[in-house]
Amino acid sequence: MNEPAFFETTAGPGVVGQPLNRVDGRDKVTGKAKYSAEYALPGLTYGVLKTSDIAKGRIKSIDTTAAAKEPGVLAIYTHLNLPKLAKTPNDPDGKKAIGAPMGFLPLTSDVIYYAGQPVALVVADTFERATHAATLLRVTYTAEQPIATYTDPKAQLFNPEKVQDGKADGYTRRGDARAAMASAPVKLTAVYTHAINHHNPMEPGSTTAVWEAPDRLTVYESTQGVTRTQKSLATMLGLPQDQVRVVTKYLGGGFGCKGSCWPHTVLTAQAAKGVGRPVKLVLTRRQQFTSMGHREDQTQTLMLGASQEGKLLSLIHEKTSTTSPWDNYAEANSKIINILYDCPTFESHYQLARGNVMTSTFTRAPGEAPGSFAIECLMDDLAYQLNIDPIEIRLRNYAEKDPSTGRPWSSKSLRQCYARGAELFGWSKRNPKAGATRNGRLLVGMGMATASYPVHNSQGMARVRLYADGHAVVQAGATDLGTGTYTVITQVAADSLGLPPEKIRFELGDTKLPTAPNSGGSVAAGTVSSSVYMAAQDVWQRLTKVAIQDPKSPLFKAKPEDVSVEKGRLQLTKNTAKGEDFMALMKRAGMDDVEGSGQGKYGAGYETGRPGNPAGPNNNTESTGEHSMHSFGAHFCEVQVDPDLGTVRVTRWVSVHGAGRILNAKTARSQIIGGSIFGIGAALMEATLRDPHYARYTNSDLGDYHIPVNADIPEMTVEFIDEHDPFINAMGVKGIGEISMVGVSAAVANAVFHATGKRVRDLPITPDKILGTKSV
Amino acid sequence: MENFTYLQASQAKEATAAVRDHKGAAFIAGGTTLLDLMKLNVENHNQLVDINMLAFKGVEQTADGLRIGALERMSDVGENPLVMQQYPVISQSLLQAASPQLRNMASIGGNLLQRTRCGYFRDTAFPCNKRQPGSGCPAQEGENRNLAILGGSKACIATYPGDLAVALVALDAVVLLENAKGKQRRVPLLDFHLVPGNTPQRETVIEPGELIVSVTVPAAAHARKSMYLKVRDRASYAFALVSAAVGLDVQGSQIRSARVALGGVGTKPWRSLTAEKILTGAPATEATFRAAAAAAVRDAQPREQNRFKLELAQNTLVRALTDVAAKA
Ligand SMILES: Cc1cc2nc3c(=O)[nH]c(=O)nc-3n(C[C@H](O)[C@H](O)[C@H](O)COP(=O)(O)OP(=O)(O)OC[C@H]3O[C@@H](n4cnc5c(N)ncnc54)[C@H](O)[C@@H]3O)c2cc1C
Numbered sequence A: 001m002n003e004p005a006f007f008e009t010t011a012g013p014g015v016v017g018q019p020l021n022r023v024d025g026r027d028k029v030t031g032k033a034k035y036s037a038e039y040a041l042p043g044l045t046y047g048v049l050k051t052s053d054i055a056k057g058r059i060k061s062i063d064t065t066a067a068a069k070e071p072g073v074l075a076i077y078t079h080l081n082l083p084k085l086a087k088t089p090n091d092p093d094g095k096k097a098i099g100a101p102m103g104f105l106p107l108t109s110d111v112i113y114y115a116g117q118p119v120a121l122v123v124a125d126t127f128e129r130a131t132h133a134a135t136l137l138r139v140t141y142t143a144e145q146p147i148a149t150y151t152d153p154k155a156q157l158f159n160p161e162k163v164q165d166g167k168a169d170g171y172t173r174r175g176d177a178r179a180a181m182a183s184a185p186v187k188l189t190a191v192y193t194h195a196i197n198h199h200n201p202m203e204p205g206s207t208t209a210v211w212e213a214p215d216r217l218t219v220y221e222s223t224q225g226v227t228r229t230q231k232s233l234a235t236m237l238g239l240p241q242d243q244v245r246v247v248t249k250y251l252g253g254g255f256g257c258k259g260s261c262w263p264h265t266v267l268t269a270q271a272a273k274g275v276g277r278p279v280k281l282v283l284t285r286r287q288q289f290t291s292m293g294h295r296e297d298q299t300q301t302l303m304l305g306a307s308q309e310g311k312l313l314s315l316i317h318e319k320t321s322t323t324s325p326w327d328n329y330a331e332a333n334s335k336i337i338n339i340l341y342d343c344p345t346f347e348s349h350y351q352l353a354r355g356n357v358m359t360s361t362f363t364r365a366p367g368e369a370p371g372s373f374a375i376e377c378l379m380d381d382l383a384y385q386l387n388i389d390p391i392e393i394r395l396r397n398y399a400e401k402d403p404s405t406g407r408p409w410s411s412k413s414l415r416q417c418y419a420r421g422a423e424l425f426g427w428s429k430r431n432p433k434a435g436a437t438r439n440g441r442l443l444v445g446m447g448m449a450t451a452s453y454p455v456h457n458s459q460g461m462a463r464v465r466l467y468a469d470g471h472a473v474v475q476a477g478a479t480d481l482g483t484g485t486y487t488v489i490t491q492v493a494a495d496s497l498g499l500p501p502e503k504i505r506f507e508l509g510d511t512k513l514p515t516a517p518n519s520g521g522s523v524a525a526g527t528v529s530s531s532v533y534m535a536a537q538d539v540w541q542r543l544t545k546v547a548i549q550d551p552k553s554p555l556f557k558a559k560p561e562d563v564s565v566e567k568g569r570l571q572l573t574k575n576t577a578k579g580e581d582f583m584a585l586m587k588r589a590g591m592d593d594v595e596g597s598g599q600g601k602y603g604a605g606y607e608t609g610r611p612g613n614p615a616g617p618n619n620n621t622e623s624t625g626e627h628s629m630h631s632f633g634a635h636f637c638e639v640q641v642d643p644d645l646g647t648v649r650v651t652r653w654v655s656v657h658g659a660g661r662i663l664n665a666k667t668a669r670s671q672i673i674g675g676s677i678f679g680i681g682a683a684l685m686e687a688t689l690r691d692p693h694y695a696r697y698t699n700s701d702l703g704d705y706h707i708p709v710n711a712d713i714p715e716m717t718v719e720f721i722d723e724h725d726p727f728i729n730a731m732g733v734k735g736i737g738e739i740s741m742v743g744v745s746a747a748v749a750n751a752v753f754h755a756t757g758k759r760v761r762d763l764p765i766t767p768d769k770i771l772g773t774k775s776v
Numbered sequence B: 001m002e003n004f005t006y007l008q009a010s011q012a013k014e015a016t017a018a019v020r021d022h023k024g025a026a027f028i029a030g031g032t033t034l035l036d037l038m039k040l041n042v043e044n045h046n047q048l049v050d051i052n053m054l055a056f057k058g059v060e061q062t063a064d065g066l067r068i069g070a071l072e073r074m075s076d077v078g079e080n081p082l083v084m085q086q087y088p089v090i091s092q093s094l095l096q097a098a099s100p101q102l103r104n105m106a107s108i109g110g111n112l113l114q115r116t117r118c119g120y121f122r123d124t125a126f127p128c129n130k131r132q133p134g135s136g137c138p139a140q141e142g143e144n145r146n147l148a149i150l151g152g153s154k155a156c157i158a159t160y161p162g163d164l165a166v167a168l169v170a171l172d173a174v175v176l177l178e179n180a181k182g183k184q185r186r187v188p189l190l191d192f193h194l195v196p197g198n199t200p201q202r203e204t205v206i207e208p209g210e211l212i213v214s215v216t217v218p219a220a221a222h223a224r225k226s227m228y229l230k231v232r233d234r235a236s237y238a239f240a241l242v243s244a245a246v247g248l249d250v251q252g253s254q255i256r257s258a259r260v261a262l263g264g265v266g267t268k269p270w271r272s273l274t275a276e277k278i279l280t281g282a283p284a285t286e287a288t289f290r291a292a293a294a295a296a297v298r299d300a301q302p303r304e305q306n307r308f309k310l311e312l313a314q315n316t317l318v319r320a321l322t323d324v325a326a327k328a
């Protein structure tokens, strides 16, 4: 079995929120936990991709002779012999039906659109033989001059109607922002650029595909959503969805790049079909850079109009970025700028240029991360310009309701976040003057920024099977990205069933289990915990029915609504002496187990002990509900800058968030730390370099694509504001995977400004930009 | 990656002969450069000759200085008390290099022969004169932030990426080589690495089949009072944007002898004799250090993205000289 077993713990009942150790921790550090590429299936073969050397043009020829002769080589697939799929994403309808992240599937034609595009897939009996054979393929091309980015003079900019794959508007307008800008007493304009970033999870993308029957496929996949992958594969392969099984028991990080079904997955399935044996394909690190999307290179121009007192009057935002030849993808940066502060007018535009790149995709806090960089730096500029404290300027523009819709917030603890963060950080001791604080040779700077992330509620299912011997198995087809889903859901199930957590086994990551949404958009904790809670309620309702019909039960003939459950004991709410333990009840009734299922619902059932409020027409989704649902938080950062050497070190960090119910104090803290480090990486070092002439990356490995190491990160202080949100979902959980990195790069940049008096608006803030001699 | 055969050599002769007589063979020590480049198909070898059993070991004091066996590991040399006390710049250059895991594997000889991190060199899809002579140098007009401002040519501007060689070249280290005939020769490290000129594929004077046996470093006052300062994009585990290896012998307030080398800026470990000349005999003041730093980069030819290295190299050098002069 490849999931955490029943385990030992000292935690008592009421375990939700407690800093329980990871239930899968031991399996992971001992190597027992099997990741998707570690299934040693009988007859397993190995697939290796050969990718394009050029970024634009056509394949002239592929000579497979030498490769095919190599011992152990079973098949070589190219656009000439890849079995035809029922559907490809190459046309908009196909793309939509598949739910594909990219409107193009490699190996379906001879056209090359981007560097690193797969041109062949070699299958052999060992990994080494497949790798070697791939190097023996001789591919010739007719190359054309590619376009690398939107700054290329040949690039043609256009205004898309929709961005983010149709999910966000290309143009937004609220009030007359231009007129308000024209008459604003204070006007600021600034341009922000953001380097290409790659998710770079430790575990690269991988697929192991095995056909159990000619029309039945199992895929061990490195994905954030088994169900989405199942649907995509089934659609492309022309199979009923239930004939495809997708399994992801453990994931070594995803950050968005594993949120969709990318080409290598279906190509592996095709290859497995072709060779009649299971095929495993693991992307190399270099292939990872051109196989699962990225955060696009982008420029934002933000204009701000304000009163002399620092009250916002107008915000105008423009973003220009590179997209692929087929899709209009841009992270929706403007959303957060539209909701963060009380500003009467707002306008935003997107501009795109088609480059010879694959389609970019959601990357942790897509839109919110770079968008918050722009607005939070400009708010800082406003504070300095008007001589107002950076926190005070934000309080003067505090949004009491969602400015973009006028709806009230379901909950918002941002004021407390500012106050508590400032206290923990010692903000009051900060000298407001920039460039005035020193520590020997080093300049010391302190900056802060606001964070916010929407609560994307998704519906998901869960099943709970409670055994008469006092343990339970809980199931949901969710994914644990490595962040603690196994653990927190075990805690929720324990509390909901009144059992100690070691009596619960939670199973996830398999399409055979009840359907759960993708673990993305920070939805997993809220949705899955709520579904499990509801499933447990279902179990109690079933047992209540049994009890009130059982003449031997103390609850015989009681009305169901008069019965409640306390730590596994069914009892009369008004006379708790009258009742019995579920084990006694089940034994007497001859029930070995009882099973309940649940769907994450709106309304705080866990808070009230009642099932969640029914989903009504007005509280369905974020956009149609009565409330606007967001998490909020604040980051505080101290940096020390060496003005001669240009180095910036983060020396202190405080994050305070209001994110609804926190299910596990330890894993939640780790999430915030992880997200903040992700943000510090984007702020100070992460950048994928794309050669301007060849449209090809020049640093696609972890030696040259820098992500923070321990030495870059100080001790971090993380706190949560106690928040009980009765509107969002049954457990009142908002999710924290992404808010943790929103505002981080701005907090760092603001601290750098405070240290040096120099405003760097071009991420990452590397030493050359501090020195200021970088030529333009 | 090509298939290769593997041979473990127990004698130097066996190793050198195997490489000399087998076209496409290469020595393997720690393998941290070699296997990386083989996996990228940048280097292809059909035979690997493992030299780890050879007796090229030892970190010891000799009559006139220090001797380090070529097969000593970076971590062992970096943490050796003799090296730390008498040659701090060497120890620091090693301990600020790579990661603990890499330092535990990587050898001193292999370290000197590590190859550039130029992204075009490391990807066979690009042209690159170093990898494929005559194919071109896209770095000149491309991503050259990390590349050299000193010692470049029209053919190649790739940075020599290592740290240790920068410290060693500053301290007049000498490399002991041995060929298949068992003949040994001594090459000053200053002459060991080559600037690219028209032949960027030739990086050192080492001949095919020749082994690095050891490195010797003369003892000197400026070696005892020395330091390595490395500036990089993250706090640890990154190649140098710029680094400075300096040693000073200061008597009273006057500099009696000085050693200066720069890393991250040159196509080879960049010793600056002109900077040393300015320092020698001059007072140990900031003005002197500034003048020496300016001289060290006088011949620099920066590109669009690496222009900042001009200022950064000077600041780094001034900082290192200031700090080392202030040492007791
Ligand atoms: C991610 C990463 C980061 C790194 N960061 C740094 C850094 O910050 N600073 C730094 O200085 N270095 C850095 N390095 C380079 C590292 O130090 C070198 O790879 C290492 O020192 C090479 O030693 P090795 O024993 O592994 O050599 P090998 O890979 O075994 O050999 C390298 C070359 O030298 C030849 N060779 C080896 N030994 C001998 C010998 N005795 N005689 C003749 N030829 C020989 C081999 O044939 C081969 O051509 C980094 C490397 C990596 C992969």
Ligand code: SF4
Pocket (backbone or CB within 6 Å): B116, B118, B119, B120, B121, B127, B128, B129, B130, B131, B136, B137, B138, B139, B140, B147, B155, B156, B157, B158, B200
């Ligand atoms: S700088 Fe040298 S190594 Fe880099 S591309 Fe040019 S020739 Fe190749």
